[in-house]
Amino acid sequence: MTVFSRLRDALNQVIVGQTALVDQLLVAGLAGGHLIIEGVPGTGKTLLVRTLARLIQADFHRIQLTPDILPADILGTSVFDANTARFNFQPGPIFTQILLADEINRTPPKTQAALLEAMQEQQVTLDGQTRPLSEFFWVIATQNSLEFEGTYPLPEAQLDRFLFKLVVNYPDSASEKQMLKNEFSGLGKPAHLALLHPLATVQELLECRQMLGQxxxxxxxxxxxxxxxxxxxxxxxxxxxxxxxxxxxxxxxxxxxxxxxxxxxxxxxxxxxxxxxxxxxxxxxxxxxxxxxxxxxxxxxxxxxxxxxxx
Structure with a gap:
């Protein structure tokens, strides 16, 4: 599929020396499966996801998960409007196309469980009402492979809902040297990402998923x-x-x-x-x-x- 070839080339220019990681990320995107990306800090996990979201013109939300994050901070909540004397639903960041759950193992099980229904059924049930999520809804979670103090390992029931667990290793010397060169051109910085030319659309990727049946x-x-x-x-x-x-x-x-x-x-x-x-x-x-x-x-x-x- 030529669209994925273009995406692979573009991602490898920004995330240098992680070709296997990029390929597996794109396979998961085509298969429609959620991801865990594990690696030490500073290996480009967040940058990879941000770049992909930009290249496919997808709605993107990032949650920095911490011990004090509550389920409502992810799902949303109903807020009382004094003018209308009614409760209005304020959607949380889960109502997007690509959700980056950063350091998912730093948030307690109660908050981790808030993602279970969404990941399995692409919907959220709040206040007795079921609200559908995007057809392309895709959770990409990250976690640090070294730190264990103050973390909450994901239960097996939730791990099984992730298609892949990808491991990010350090790049080789040549790739890391290219990363340093990229710093001079600003490649990978937020200002540069905003200027990236989109290479596909979410709808194109959904159509590619339909073709897998062939x-x-x-x-x-x-x-x-x-x-x-x-x-x-x-x-x-x-x-x-x-x-x-x-x-x-x-x-x-x-x-x-x-x-x-x-x-x-x-x-x-x-x-x-x-x-x-x-x-x-x-x-x-x-x-x-x-x-x-x-x-x-x-x-x-x-x-x-x-x-x-x-x-």
Missing amino acids: ITVSDNLLDYLLNLVQRTRQHPDISLGASPRAAVVWLASSRAQAAMQGREFVTPDDVKAMALPLLRHRLLLRPEAQLEGLKVDTVIQNILAQVPVPR
Whole structure:
């Protein structure tokens, strides 16, 4: 899809040295799945999302989540109007197309739970009234991988509603040098972002999502994907395996990956490419495996190596 090729090129000019991150972000956007982006401060997580919102002309709201944020600060509230003697609803920042929930693990579970209905059903129920959200409603959450004091880990029920968990690593030396050069031109600064030429529209991306139904998937490939899912539930180092929802969104993201590669069919490589970002936040290691220092990404790679690939 040429529109995603243009978006990839533009994002890689602003977010230097994070090509894998950019590709996975665009796959999630095409598949219509919410994201967690985890990384140390200063690696461009917020800049990436702001730039994408500008390039696709999407409504964008950012919430800096802290321990004192309440659900009403996200969803909105009814305010009494003395002139009309009526309550008027004041929508919160959730009524947008792209919602950046910055440092989501710094807000208490009660506030985290305010996003559950919105992420699953694209609606918000307040004061007994259900209010629909944008058709493109997309939550992108960030969290710091190093700080644990004063944080609230997301529950498994909420983690399962995120399509991917993307990990941002430090750029290599050449990329970081290019970042320093970009500072002279102002690339990535708010003033420059406002001047970026839009490359697509939200409606175009929604139309691309509709086209994913044309991406074919063979029975052998479905069996392969299901074997991988079942293996996560049987692995001796895993106490919580992938859910049926994970299998559904794994297929959807594999189709999106195939479309991004310009193919009309899904291959085993598409399924394997989605495994790490899709599973790393869904699988729960057994305590003894954690004590041994085993990493969930390593377990996922082992599962991929153990399950035979269809021919």
